[in-house]
Amino acid sequence: MSRRLEGRLVVATHNAGKLREMRELLAPYGIGCVSAGELNLPEPEETGLTFEENALIKARAAAIATKLPAFADDSGLCVEALGGDPGIYSARWAGESKDFAGAMAEVERKLVAAGGTTDAKRRGSFVSVLALVWPDGHEEIFRGEVHGQIVLPRGTAGFGYDPLFLPDGHSRTFGEMTSEEKHGIPADGSTALSHRARAFQLLAKACLA
Numbered sequence: 001m002s003r004r005l006e007g008r009l010v011v012a013t014h015n016a017g018k019l020r021e022m023r024e025l026l027a028p029y030g031i032g033c034v035s036a037g038e039l040n041l042p043e044p045e046e047t048g049l050t051f052e053e054n055a056l057i058k059a060r061a062a063a064i065a066t067k068l069p070a071f072a073d074d075s076g077l078c079v080e081a082l083g084g085d086p087g088i089y090s091a092r093w094a095g096e097s098k099d100f101a102g103a104m105a106e107v108e109r110k111l112v113a114a115g116g117t118t119d120a121k122r123r124g125s126f127v128s129v130l131a132l133v134w135p136d137g138h139e140e141i142f143r144g145e146v147h148g149q150i151v152l153p154r155g156t157a158g159f160g161y162d163p164l165f166l167p168d169g170h171s172r173t174f175g176e177m178t179s180e181e182k183h184g185i186p187a188d189g190s191t192a193l194s195h196r197a198r199a200f201q202l203l204a205k206a207c208l209a
């Protein structure tokens, strides 16, 4: 049974961009956000082997420390021919210097080495898992995915691996789309495009309706 989210929420992130995005998404529902970074909470180590485990590790730590409901997300790019890599290691492939041009070059190199020379062998998806954990231990988890082709990087919009991802049914990569096209929540209730927006739609239906 889903639980309705009310009042104030701690967003288990030290990333100002993620916090801003959550504030914007939750404001229409009257939910205020404070971040783990603003509260100087320590960042737990992401020792899980799945997106779900890592999102729960972050949300549980923040809920226990603050006694507030806590939200965390974990996301990444999964390339079929690479057995799902970089997956939960997507941020780590870019290294300390956040070199995503280098990380995208690494994806391309490994994909070609794995035989990724035809469209059918260049399939991939972005995955986003959102976890909500209440201080009494109640947990909710939502997973959004968007499937598409891994292409040579195109476009300068967005972040991370956006330029190499061509979502199915589209002719432009995430790197060539506006953030509204990529992340926007359609007002008519149809399914959003990005993995994160899709996961948020599931969360809103279950916990904010």
Ligand code: IMP
Pocket (backbone or CB within 6 Å): 073, 074, 075, 076, 077, 090, 091, 094, 126, 158, 159, 160, 161, 162, 174, 194
């Ligand atoms: P997280 O902050 O641990 O969830 O790391 C997610 C990583 O996955 C990011 O640093 C990006 O490299 C990648 N990623 C997740 N979502 C997206 C997206 O929408 N576009 C591009 N890269 C993404």
